[in-house]
Amino acid sequence: MAIAIEVETARGAGHIDHGGHGHSEHPPTSTGLDSRKMLMWLFLASDCMFFGTLISTYMIYRNRAIELGTPPYPNEIFDIPYTSVSAFVLLMSSLTMVLALSAIQRGDHRGLRIWIAATALLGAIFVGGQFFEFTEFTHEGLGLSTSVFGASFFVLTGFHGAHVTIGVVWLLSILFISLRGGMPAEKAVDVEIAGLYWHFVDIVWIVIFTLVYLIPYADGPEGVVEEAPHAFLRLVTVGERFLAALPF
Amino acid sequence: MASIAQPQIQAPTLPKPQAEESGLWSWLTTVDHKRIAKMYGISAFLFFLLGGLEALLIRAQLSRPENNVVDAQRYSELFTIHGTTMIFLVVMPLSVAFFNLVVPLQIGARDVAFPRLNAFSYWTFLAGALILYIPVLFSLPGIFAHAAAVAWSNILGSPLLNGVQPWFDANLPFATVVPDQGWYGYAPLTESLFSGREIDFWALSLQVLGVASMAGAFNFIVTIINMRAPGMSMMRMPMFTWSTLIVSILIVLAFPAITIALVLLTFDRLGGTMFYRAFSLTDGTLVTAGGDPMLWQHLFWIFGHPEVYILILPAFGLVNEIIPVFSRKPLFGYAVMVYATAAIAFLGFGVWVHHMFTTGIGPTPVAAFSASTMLIAIPTGVKILNWTATMWGGSLQFTTAMLFAVGLVSQFVIGGLSGVMHAVVPVDTHHNDSYFVVAHFHYVLFGGSIFALIGGLFYYWPKVFGKMLDERLGKIQFWLQFAGFNLTFFPMHFLGLAGMPRRYSTYSFESGWWFWNIIASIGALMIAASVLIFLINVTRTTRFGRQAEANPWDGSTLEWAIPSPPPVYNFRITPLVTHRDQLWHDKYDRVQESAGRPDQVADTIVAIDQLPERSPVGVAVAEAEAEEGHIHLPNPSYYPLLLSIGLFLLAFGILVNNPHIQLGFFGIPIISAFGFLLLVTALYGWSFEPAG
Numbered sequence: 012m013a014i015a016i017e018v019e020t021a022r023g024a025g026h027i028d029h030g031g032h033g034h035s036e037h038p039p040t041s042t043g044l045d046s047r048k049m050l051m052w053l054f055l056a057s058d059c060m061f062f063g064t065l066i067s068t069y070m071i072y073r074n075r076a077i078e079l080g081t082p083p084y085p086n087e088i089f090d091i092p093y094t095s096v097s098a099f100v101l102l103m104s105s106l107t108m109v110l111a112l113s114a115i116q117r118g119d120h121r122g123l124r125i126w127i128a129a130t131a132l133l134g135a136i137f138v139g140g141q142f143f144e145f146t147e148f149t150h151e152g153l154g155l156s157t158s159v160f161g162a163s164f165f166v167l168t169g170f171h172g173a174h175v176t177i178g179v180v181w182l183l184s185i186l187f188i189s190l191r192g193g194m195p196a197e198k199a200v201d202v203e204i205a206g207l208y209w210h211f212v213d214i215v216w217i218v219i220f221t222l223v224y225l226i227p228y229a230d231g232p233e234g235v236v237e238e239a240p241h242a243f244l245r246l247v248t249v250g251e252r253f254l255a256a257l258p259f
Numbered sequence: 260m261a262s263i264a265q266p267q268i269q270a271p272t273l274p275k276p277q278a279e280e281s282g283l284w285s286w287l288t289t290v291d292h293k294r295i296a297k298m299y300g301i302s303a304f305l306f307f308l309l310g311g312l313e314a315l316l317i318r319a320q321l322s323r324p325e326n327n328v329v330d331a332q333r334y335s336e337l338f339t340i341h342g343t344t345m346i347f348l349v350v351m352p353l354s355v356a357f358f359n360l361v362v363p364l365q366i367g368a369r370d371v372a373f374p375r376l377n378a379f380s381y382w383t384f385l386a387g388a389l390i391l392y393i394p395v396l397f398s399l400p401g402i403f404a405h406a407a408a409v410a411w412s413n414i415l416g417s418p419l420l421n422g423v424q425p426w427f428d429a430n431l432p433f434a435t436v437v438p439d440q441g442w443y444g445y446a447p448l449t450e451s452l453f454s455g456r457e458i459d460f461w462a463l464s465l466q467v468l469g470v471a472s473m474a475g476a477f478n479f480i481v482t483i484i485n486m487r488a489p490g491m492s493m494m495r496m497p498m499f500t501w502s503t504l505i506v507s508i509l510i511v512l513a514f515p516a517i518t519i520a521l522v523l524l525t526f527d528r529l530g531g532t533m534f535y536r537a538f539s540l541t542d543g544t545l546v547t548a549g550g551d552p553m554l555w556q557h558l559f560w561i562f563g564h565p566e567v568y569i570l571i572l573p574a575f576g577l578v579n580e581i582i583p584v585f586s587r588k589p590l591f592g593y594a595v596m597v598y599a600t601a602a603i604a605f606l607g608f609g610v611w612v613h614h615m616f617t618t619g620i621g622p623t624p625v626a627a628f629s630a631s632t633m634l635i636a637i638p639t640g641v642k643i644l645n646w647t648a649t650m651w652g653g654s655l656q657f658t659t660a661m662l663f664a665v666g667l668v669s670q671f672v673i674g675g676l677s678g679v680m681h682a683v684v685p686v687d688t689h690h691n692d693s694y695f696v697v698a699h700f701h702y703v704l705f706g707g708s709i710f711a712l713i714g715g716l717f718y719y720w721p722k723v724f725g726k727m728l729d730e731r732l733g734k735i736q737f738w739l740q741f742a743g744f745n746l747t748f749f750p751m752h753f754l755g756l757a758g759m760p761r762r763y764s765t766y767s768f769e770s771g772w773w774f775w776n777i778i779a780s781i782g783a784l785m786i787a788a789s790v791l792i793f794l795i796n797v798t799r800t801t802r803f804g805r806q807a808e809a810n811p812w813d814g815s816t817l818e819w820a821i822p823s824p825p826p827v828y829n830f831r832i833t834p835l836v837t838h839r840d841q842l843w844h845d846k847y848d849r850v851q852e853s854a855g856r857p858d859q860v861a862d863t864i865v866a867i868d869q870l871p872e873r874s875p876v877g878v879a880v881a882e883a884e885a886e887e888g889h890i891h892l893p894n895p896s897y898y899p900l901l902l903s904i905g906l907f908l909l910a911f912g913i914l915v916n917n918p919h920i921q922l923g924f925f926g927i928p929i930i931s932a933f934g935f936l937l938l939v940t941a942l943y944g945w946s947f948e949p950a951g
Contacts, residue, residue: 040485057514
């Protein structure tokens with residue numbers, strides 16, 4: 012039971028929200044905000060600086076392969092339709108995340124499980140898509156040590172992919188806890204904190220997608236070497252290669 | 260205020276609280292902020308002694324021209340380790356020790372917001388320090404043996420050393436992996452072309468230390484914003500708490516830059532990338548690689564300049580506590596002091612290029628960063644003015660703590676002035692990489708940070724340990740340290756202007772630098788003697804020290820309202836804050852208010868024993884606890900320690916030779932894999948453990 016106590020002070024009134032006695036799950040806080048939620052916001056502030064540093068590095072090096080004439084060049088390998096699809100998948104996962112939080116806040120456990128599973132699945136599809144993209148780029152000759160363009164691309168998008176992977180593991184943990192009956196509506200803030208993280212990772216992808224893929228690059232010194240393959244064809248190729256790689 | 264009804268409750272007979280238990284296990288699993296403060300303080304002080312020994316070896320080598328106490332390689336290792344130690348293993352953790360000790364007490368809280376995260380910060384700090392110090396501890400004895408042999412042959416004239424090779428290094432494990440590239444690790448010196456395993460030790464150590472710092476910083480921001488006692492608005496917070504808040508924000512925003520910089524460096528060294536490599540060596544020819552060593556400098560100093568404020572602002576915070584108490588006056592210009600601290604932190608992010616004026620970066624950035632650097636002198640000058648104005652007309656008490664605080668004000672002004680000189684680009688170009696710079700940053704970091712931190716030790720010692728440090732020995736220590744410090748570092752200004760470059764292991768007699776160098780070395784011995792006096796003081800105090808009362812200095816902030824040392828729960832009943840200098844208000848203003856009615860004075864003085872006033876919330880919690888029969892405290896936990904061990908093994912596996920598990924493209928060292936498993940296990944155990 013939350014009770015509010017007005018404290019008259021010499022300089023004015025302060026309002027304190029206080030969650031009952033010492034046994035309560037969340038002790039009273041000065042601002043009334045949940046401390047763990049505040050911790051997540053602060054972590055995201057610092058994560059902005061992590062991504063900011065990596066994005067700056069990429070922006071410095073994005074044209075280096077073209078300038079030095081060390082192929083493959085961005086226009087040859089980036090496939091905007093393909094990456095648009097996976098970006099769309101990731102953005103949709105923010106919607107399902109919102110629905111999951113809304114479900115648990117209403118005490119709808121089935122809704123929580125469905126939408127959390129959907130979010131984790133969409134996230135996993137994105138990570139899988141990125142894995143295939145990386146494999147493709149490697150086949151086309153872009154490695155970590157090919158050029159600083161390649162290095163900064165892989166480290167930036169890989170760092171983001173690691174964030175999504177951690178998010179997927181987190182969401183699956185929530186799903187598991189909920190299936191074990193450990194996620195009552197009073198613990199909706201646990202889902203909300205995971206949601207904050209998830210939305211942040213999505214927003215960062217919008218920035219990365221714009222700066223890395225959408226802003227045009229000059230062609231390489233030899234001009235346009237080949238048209239980027241159609242996204243669908245590419246998926247089929249990747250699928251075939253994947254099947255071919257299976258040991259049976 | 261007096262109108263608030265105060266329910267009188269009897270303190271119940273309490274079972275002995277869990278965290279009061281002694282023994283090794285209770286320390287390993289503790290989440291008590293006061294115990295963590297002690298562990299931080301003791302570790303930092305041990306590293307202070309080691310960093311001091313390294314400094315003494317440096318001064319021994321430089322005490323005369325063409326000396327051979329250490330060779331050039333050993334010398335490079337010594338200045339690298341000395342710098343890294345003093346910054347990351349001494350000033351930062353010692354500041355964090357004070358954050359831990361003081362902040363929850365000053366804001367009237369029972370602990371920090373995340374007690375287990377706090378324990379994790381400490382153990383991770385220790386893990387990072389160990390990664391750096393495992394190689395150092397293996398090589399220091401050899402260096403000392405060599406130095407002793409040189410001293411022997413110098414004094415007795417017997418050529419004990421003729422033909423003796425540096426026998427101490429190669430045979431011991433780890434002794435060849437002591438970092439030697441300088442504390443800011445400029446590329447391309449750190450690239451694999453020019454260096455070995457030692458850079459990986461240094462880089463991963465800083466990574467782990469960064470995790471510890473950031474975890475601590477998150478914790479303190481949330482604690483300060485969310486755990487304040489009722490009535491303590493932001494502008495009623497003690498200045499040390501303000502400093503902690505602002506420093507924590509700096510850590511949270513500045514550390515990512517170096518973390519990423521080190522990640523990129525590690526990729527360059529282990530993953531074949533070329534972020535900092537302009538050229539690579541292929542089949543004996545240099546090929547343009549496309550990377551840029553300047554990227555390292557930018558990323559490092561975007562972290563590195565806020566870092567110097569991370570080092571000095573806690574010291575300023577301590578001085579803000581000490582000077583008003585021993586001037587018997589509230590701090591002059593409290594609000595302006597808060598704004599000045601915030602302004603320094605904000606501007607600190609916009610000045611990093613002044614470390615790079617001589618890189619040929621071009622006139623526009625140089626002019627812009629020169630101007631922004633000069634701007635910082637304004638809020639800093641405001642602070643100096645406020646301290647002076649606080650002392651002005653006060654009844655000054657020159658206790659040891661006050662001497663050290665005033666020592667900071669005077670020494671920091673000297674360091675600050677040479678800092679403004681460096682903002683002037685032509686002057687900076689002349690001073691760059693000379694001993695003038697060495698003099699400058701020792702004036703701000705030793706004359707600034709270390710002086711205030713030692714002052715803070717004298718000020719808070721009674722609160723932590725319940726014993727008063729000896730004032731007579733303290734004053735001898737101060738004057739010896741003050742004289743030794745100036746003798747060591749002031750001549751370095753002359754040496755720098757005379758052209759002596761930093762980081763050279765020796766110099767010729769003809770250079771004419773020997774005179775001020777021998778003076779500086781004598782000064783270093785005086786500093787060492789002063790630290791020895793402090794150790795004697797601590798030993799004596801522990802044995803025979805006078806018992807401290809709750810408020811031995813008549814301080815004005817909440818930490819002085821509770822017994823020394825504080826009980827494990829800090830405040831039995833959460834206090835109610837109505838004024839900035841709460842205890843002074845309660846003690847003096849109230850007596851003054853009732854002065855017109857002498858019959859009430861006695862009552863008021865009786866009320867002083869019950870300071871501070873109780874908050875209704877605190878009373879409600881305490882009443883509930885009385886019913887339950889125990890005081891609500893966070894439970895001890897071993898998961899923070901396990902998580903830190905996991906992190907340590909994860910990093911350590913990358914550094915030492917051990918079998919790899921092949922997983923697709925990646926070979927994963929078996930120690931790292933084990934560390935990762937431990938880390939994940941601890942993380943899940945932590946998440947499912949009731950926080951208590």
